[in-house]
Amino acid sequence: MAFKTALIFLFLPFYTVIQMIIFDFNSSSDMNTWNVVDDVVMGGVSSGKIRLTKSGTALFSGSVSTENYGGFSSVRHRTSVKEVKEYSNLVLRVKGDGKRYQIRLKASRFHYHSYISYFETTSDWQTITIPLKEMYPTFRGRKLHMDNFDFDTITEIALLIGNKRNENFALEIDKIYLN
Numbered sequence: 001m002a003f004k005t006a007l008i009f010l011f012l013p014f015y016t017v018i019q020m021i022i023f024d025f026n027s028s029s030d031m032n033t034w035n036v037v038d039d040v041v042m043g044g045v046s047s048g049k050i051r052l053t054k055s056g057t058a059l060f061s062g063s064v065s066t067e068n069y070g071g072f073s074s075v076r077h078r079t080s081v082k083e084v085k086e087y088s089n090l091v092l093r094v095k096g097d098g099k100r101y102q103i104r105l106k107a108s109r110f111h112y113h114s115y116i117s118y119f120e121t122t123s124d125w126q127t128i129t130i131p132l133k134e135m136y137p138t139f140r141g142r143k144l145h146m147d148n149f150d151f152d153t154i155t156e157i158a159l160l161i162g163n164k165r166n167e168n169f170a171l172e173i174d175k176i177y178l179n
Contacts, residue, residue, distance in 0.1 A: 020087060022157055023077060024175040027056040034058070037074045037158075044070015048161075053172065057095075061170040064161055072162030073169070078109070078155065084132065085152040087178035092128045095172040096121020104158040105135060107151035113139040114158065115149040121171065132178075 023029075031052055038046045048062035060075050090103065099121060104114040115135035119128045135149040141162070157176060161169050 018086070018179060019091075020082065020084070020178040022079060022082065022090075022154075022176040022178065024177070025052065025056060025058045025173060027052070029056075029058070031058070033079075034075050034077050037076055038062075039065075039068075039070030039072050042070065043068045044072075046070050046073045048073030048075060048169075050075045058173040059170060060159055060173065061168075063166075063168045064163070065166050066164065071164055072160055074104075074158050074160035074162075076104075076156060076158040079157065080155075082154050082178075083152060084154055084178055088132060089179050090117075090130045090132055090135070091177050091179055092119070092130075093125065093174035093176075094119075094121060094128060095123065095125045095174075097170050098122060099161065099167065099169055099171075100163055101171060102160040102162070103130060103135075104156075104160060105132075105149065105154050106156035107149070107153055109155050113137045113144055113146075114156075125174070129179075 029052055034050050036048045038048050045067050046064045050058055050060045053059050062073050064073055100118055102116050102118050104116045106114055116138050117130045117135045132149050137144040137146045
């Protein structure tokens, strides 16, 4: 009888969900690890902020202005080095405002460039899956002639809005993880 049980077990489909949490917002999250970087660093006047909501999510909100050659707001989280070679996708659980946002990764603290992808939001909760290998390198809004993301580590993650127009924005974030 034990032999039949073992055979049945061998033929059952085996599914595992492997995840690495980058940040899971909750009521006790340390928001001091997230930093806002707006276009004021280059003379612009955009204004963003990130705060914890009563429901335990993060709200990245503010206004983007194209005055003084500006036009972006971002929030960044430097993390301890995360080994990502066993993961294929970056996943975000977000609720937005119908606008387009950018997700950014850095493979090393010493890289001047980021690897990016865009995503569109709705007013409903969404789970957005972005293949890591499709994230491409940019620097100051320009695509670089380098390979797409193909690294074993990440050290920083950022969210950015910069749609080349004046607009208010609000992006609620539940969690960010790899799978």
